[in-house]
Amino acid sequence: MKSIQSYLGDDYEVLSSVGHIRDLADKKDIPADLKKSSVGRYSIDIENDFEPFYVESDRGKKTVTELKRALKQADELLLATDEDREGEAIAWHLLEALKPKVPVKRMVFHEITKDAIRAAVERTRELDHDLVDAQETRRILDRLYGWDVSPVLWRKVGSGRGGAALSAGRVQSAATRLVVDRERERIAFVSASYWDIEAHAQKEGASFRVKLARLDGTPIARGADFDETGSLKRKVTVLDETVARELAAAVEAAGSGSVTKVEAKPGTRSPYAPFTTSTMQQEAGRKLSMSAKHAMSVAQRLYEKGFITYMRTDSTALSTQAVEAARAQAVELYGKTAVPAQPRVYKSKSKNAQEAHEAIRPSGESFRTPAQVSSALDRDEQRLYDLIWKRTVASQMADAKYETTTVTLAIDAAGRTAEFTASGTVYTFKGFLEAYEEGRDEARGDADKGDDQSLPAVAEGDTLGVADIEAKSHQTTPKPRYTEASLVKALEEKGIGRPSTFASIIDTIISRGYVTKRGQALVPSWIAFSVVRLLEENFPDLVDYDFTAALEDDLDAIARGEQKRVEWLRSFYFGDDAHVGLRNIVDNLGEIDARELNSRPVSEGVTLRIGKYGPYLEIVDAESPDADPRRVNIPEDLAPDELTPAKAQELIDAPVAGDRVLGENPENGKLVVVKDGRYGPYVQENEPEDPADVDPDTGVVRESAKAAPATKRGAKKAAAPKPRTASLFKSMSVDTIDLETALRLLSLPRVVGTDPESGETITAQNGRYGPYLKKGTDSRSLEAEQQIFDIDLEGALALYAQPKYGARRAASALKEFDADPVSGKPVRVRDGRFGPYVTDGETNATIPRGENVDDIDFERALQLLADKRAKGPAPKKTTRRATTRKSPSKKS
Structure with a gap:
């Protein structure tokens, strides 16, 4: 923004709209008098031409106030948002909210350089309402799809592991199906x-x-x-x-x-075309190990700093000045024979000329080499700029022979x-x-x-x-799992989503728990299998790849003015000769057997089931089919294609370490056993068992002894005192823990001593967020669990003498790296209240679920911090002001 201001001079005031200022209302923001209508259900008036009900966020309200202030002194308003559907829609929303009384012009540019900005001021245009309609249609389409289909998932796939976090989306469902289909191929694969x-x-x-x-x-x-x-x-x-x-x-x-x-x-081999959004994401993933989301975040910064052209594009075309710049640089660096006699021309595959801008390339009439810009960029920006620069220059070079x-x-x-x-x-x-x-x-x-x-x-x-x-x-080996790079490629090839949405699609299916990352590979969860199965059996069109791609083509047609928004939405939702109609599908679903949906046979008598607390194996005893089936939990790190009949049998035959008897507590005569529970391994004191109930060879309590005694119907059970329990330390194992250690755990909290000044007792104990000392209401974190047993009174007093939050925290880091190039501060991995995270002292980034702390290196830590900075601070919960959409003014 500062660069644009400097290029335009003092005659202009440049202000940021900070993205969308309003969006479709959430249900809580719908006025009471509209609650019972379709507006109350979707924030869309379905009966009246799918008119959307928008609300203005508090941030949007502040933006509008600031812009209205500036408009009072203005002779003209230039709307300079991005030249795509989203950008055009943002400009339209601003126009609706500001209601300017001065002339309004639409200004677009694809690079932030002085020449480009000055040229854009001279070449303004009118607002493109076809692009606005296309964006609004997509937003309405996604709302109808998500809010009609997602509740079916909540009811039938189950509320475990995130509950209502399960969701169905127009493109995320197709992307999830791609990953699940690949895993199905791997499951069915027979090696030779x-x-x-x-x-x-x-x-x-x-x-x-x-x-x-x-x-x-x-x-x-x-x-x-x-x-x-x-x-x-x-x-x-x-x-x-x-x-x-x-x-x-x-x-x-x-x-x-x-x-x-x-x-x-x-x-001969010909060079590759310059980068589009998707090919840049793919190469950033392959060569720089950047996620699609992180690559887009870095590219956004490069664009805003004026080093590259606009990074959301599906065009491979280069301007004449870019071609000349690339050829000149190739000759300068590699000699006259490095370029062909005629410039290379790359044609865009996009049908939508409105969104087919230039390819991603270094900005300006002459390119700056990576060495020339390195001092102005951070590490990730340097790496991505180097990739874009090389790709652009190479695209105009001669064939290799x-x-x-x-x-x-x-x-x-x-x-x-x-x-x-x-x-x-x-x-x-x-x-x-x-x-x-x-x-x-x-x-x-x-x-x-x-x-x-x-x-x-x-x-x-x-x-x-x-x-x-x-x-x-x-x-022979099965097809490899998708990586982010190869999934982006598959999405583009099948026409699912737009290049600008690929990063958010992948981020969504990961955050929803449908997919986890194992290294670079994307591994689907069992929940994803159930979700995809439900959609395939009950909403087949909605996860059909060709149907999803056809929707994108229809949106492009609306953007080109070839189709009308209301007619298309009516066809999609209520149905016609082209569409069954989403409403018809939802209203005629019939019965869905949730138990069957969440089950998959593994072998004879063994069934995989997805329960409230995750997947497990259900084993029916062939000799006692009427008996309650046995359950065996499936390890979280076991991928679906690894659950073979042989692996299932291995899990079934594994010794039950959870009920191993360690011995008798000499103080009270109770048996001490080690268990593996829902929240991890722990030890517990039990009343003495009948000797016949304990296997003398393994020390394991027999299954028959675990069952609670039957009571007569209606009989009141006596309230038994809860047995003492204690969680195992992270360094301990259910296989190796002995009676002495178990008794020490059961004796916690341990009295360390008495503070001579206050007279308060200091205890050492283990809590939800790790080991700590407690003195009255004052607590201090310990660096390691073993300190609970080892720390003495002198050490405890020394710890209390330090500030509660001080430099001692550095010692609690799980990993330490060099300084972050942005903040200049050392990067550390810590174990926090909500799990491990990366921090440089200014920015905290949670390590995603499925990633191991041991696998986090300096590069990955920097990537997580960069992603968090790009995302910005979490928005505060605020009230919203509701506004209704007004019909757009007709174009002249």
Whole structure:
């Protein structure tokens, strides 16, 4: 904003609208007289052309007040929000709220440079009501979808693990289905085993790797030759271990082979198009390990600082000045041969010309190199700018030229002809590869193609020695799970969502608990399976990929003025020849069996069920089918595709550590047992058991002894005193804890001593938020649980002598890193009240669920802090002022 002000001069006052100033009302903001109407249900008057009921936030109210103040002295109002649907809608909302009496113009720009800003002032336009209608239609569509379908999830999938946090969204549901479908493929996948042989061919001291390709003229099986069921897709020879080892021995005995073919093929590679929003997110994920959300946050900062063009675009086109700048920089850095004779032209795939801006590129008529801007950017901004700069320059460079040579070596292996091949690629002209090469997603099958090695000069008829012969075992693998980068790619390919929404889509399905991250991989939860199943069986169109993409096309058509907002919404909601109608689907759902929906058979007598507190296995005893089934919890870190029948049996057969008897408390004669409960492992004192109820070999209480005695119907149970319990320390294990340690835990809180000044008793104990000392109402946190037993009175008094919140907190950090480049303060990982978090002393960022503290490195810590800064402080709970939407003024 300061840059724009400086470019425009003192004749202008530049103020920020800070995003949307109003939105559809929540139910609590609906006036009482509208509660019983459709406005009360959705904040949309469905009976009256889907008229939305907007409310103005307190932040929006302050913004409007400030803008009205500035308007009193103004001769003209320029609305300079982003030139996309959201930006146009924000401009329209401002116009509705401000009701200006001065001329109003729409100003748009795609980079914050002096020339771009001055040019934008000279080329203003009218507000585009078609874009406004498209955004409003999307917002209404999402509200109707979410508020009609989400309650079905709450009732049928269950309220456990977040309860009403479960939600259905137009694009998030399709994205969740993508991740679940991939996991289903992995579950159904049948692995196939095969063997091959590798060796090193040698000529005059040079050595290169060769691999068995054919045996007696028939190709040897590779991973790509098997389908998802483990069956062969073509006629090949599958080597087993016996044959492979015998053949390897025969090749070793032969010692050499003859070159039967040397084939050289030239090829070219063209550069990649400049970045769109989605390709930038993909590459930032692959090369910089940035989440889509974090990449967009960094790109936003680069745009606002004037270093790149607008970062929400699906266009690959470059302006004439950008093409000239890229070519000039390529020539300057790599020579005249680095660029082709004619500039490269990339065409956008977008049908919506209104939103197809320029590609993401360095701003200005001439590009600044990463070295020239490094002092003005933080670490993440430098890394992303470097990526954008390289991609843009490379996009205007010449094709890379290469030559791939393939050598075939035939060896007589005990009467069988074994043909080995080797490939090597040599670039004769690197072209654009001097500047940039695109990253790749994880590949399946034979990842090592061997075409990156250097081959010596050989000719047909040459005899080559062979050594280091090795028979190797392989197994086919399922498709890899989606990463954020590959999911963004899939969303774009299927037309689900818009490039500007991909980051928020992924963030939503993670925050809802439908997906967790394991490293870079996105792993669906069992809740996601139930949600997707419910939608597939009862709302099939709403999670159909083609249907979801068609909705995006329809919204684009509204943005182009080819369809009318009200007619389209009426068709979608009430139905017509094109749509069944969301209202019709919801009103005719019929019965949904929630228990069946949340169940999945694993093996005979074993069923996976999703309960209130998470997934578990239900085991029915074949010999006693009428008995209550046994339950076994599923570990939280077990991915769905890992729950095989064999793994389920392993969980069922695992010893029940939760009821292991440690011994007898000599003070009261009660039995001390260790249990593994809902909130973690703990020890407990129980009344003595009948010796027959305890397994003498394992010390485990038998299942029959755990059941409470039956009582007659209507009989009043006597209130038994609650047994003493104590949680295990984090450093303790249910498998190794002994009686002595258990008794020490049960004796807590421990009296440390008496404060000589106040006379108050100081105790050490473990609490919900960790170990601490207590003296009256004054408490002090301890650094480690073991201190509960070890700290003496002198140490406790020393701790109380320190400020309650002081420098001693640094010692409680779980991890410590270097200084943050933004704040300049050291970065630490701490264990807080609501779990582990990253902090630099100014900004606190919670470590997302599913990520392990041990896996948090300096780079990830900086990313979490940057994301939190970009998100800004949590909004305060405030009241809202309701406003109704007025019909937009007609365009002239």
